[in-house]
Structures are given as C-alpha cells and as structure tokens.
Amino acid sequence: MEKLTLTETPTCACGSVSVAVDGRALSMLLCSCRDCRKATGTGHSGFVIMRRDDVTVSGETRHFTKIANSGSEISRHFCPICGTPVYGVTARSPALILLPVGLFTEPDWFVPTQAIFSRSHLVWDALPEGIAQYETYRPGAEG
Numbered sequence: 001m002e003k004l005t006l007t008e009t010p011t012c013a014c015g016s017v018s019v020a021v022d023g024r025a026l027s028m029l030l031c032s033c034r035d036c037r038k039a040t041g042t043g044h045s046g047f048v049i050m051r052r053d054d055v056t057v058s059g060e061t062r063h064f065t066k067i068a069n070s071g072s073e074i075s076r077h078f079c080p081i082c083g084t085p086v087y088g089v090t091a092r093s094p095a096l097i098l099l100p101v102g103l104f105t106e107p108d109w110f111v112p113t114q115a116i117f118s119r120s121h122l123v124w125d126a127l128p129e130g131i132a133q134y135e136t137y138r139p140g141a142e143g
C-alpha cells in the first residue's frame, strides 16, 4: 500500500507546542487500551506512526512513562499548559513516534487499518466497520 506523505505543523490546543511533520505515515491505528482511554477521555485513541526523524517538536512538553502491556516503556508527552496529548515514544521502537490524530487540523486523510486492545474495547464505542481487531497488539507488531 502506498504510504501517505504528511507535511504539516499542527499545534496543541493553546498553541505553545508545535509539531512539524514531514514524512510518510507508516501506520494508522486505533487503540482501546486503558491508558489510551485515560489519555483521550473516551473509548479509544487514534494514532499515526511516523519516523521520529521526520517529526520536530517545538515548545516544552511534560511526560510520564510507564510499562506498556508489551512490557516495554512508553512515554506520553503532553502540553503542560493545556494538557493536549502531543506524542508518544516507546523504548522498544525508539526510531518511531506516535502522533495522536486529533492533534492535526483536518485529519480527513486518517484511515486506520487496525484496532488494537479490543480486549478492553467498550461496546458503546463505535469502531469503523470491518476494521481488523486484535486482542492486544497485532501479531508481529512492535509495541
């Protein structure tokens, strides 16, 4: 499948953090894990995965790190002023960066191909019809 190229500089809600992206969207997914539910305040998150080298974050972020279900550390960075989730990085895949799709201004290009952590998916939370669902991670995927 041809990869979408994104060239955009979205910001957090208050504008103090900007995220310049210039590169290909490697993967798009939805996640219903409990941490994503807390980070988004609703049933699931939507992420674009890109190469870390293709993304430049400007402005101060704060983060917290915890052990993900994969057993590797994930750090979730957010704006300390407005609380917008800005990006995530995992110790297991340090060359990659996870960008919440809600950060982008008009992400109508977002076409998630998998929904992960269906084991904690909530019945009222609608997912796209026909999307591949996985109990935890997609087999063979990096956490």
Ligand SMILES: [Zn+2]
Binding pocket: 012, 013, 014, 015, 016, 017, 079, 080, 081, 082, 083, 084
């Ligand atoms: Zn902000």
Ligand SMILES: [Zn+2]
Binding pocket: 031, 032, 033, 034, 035, 036, 037, 045, 117
């Ligand atoms: Zn998650």
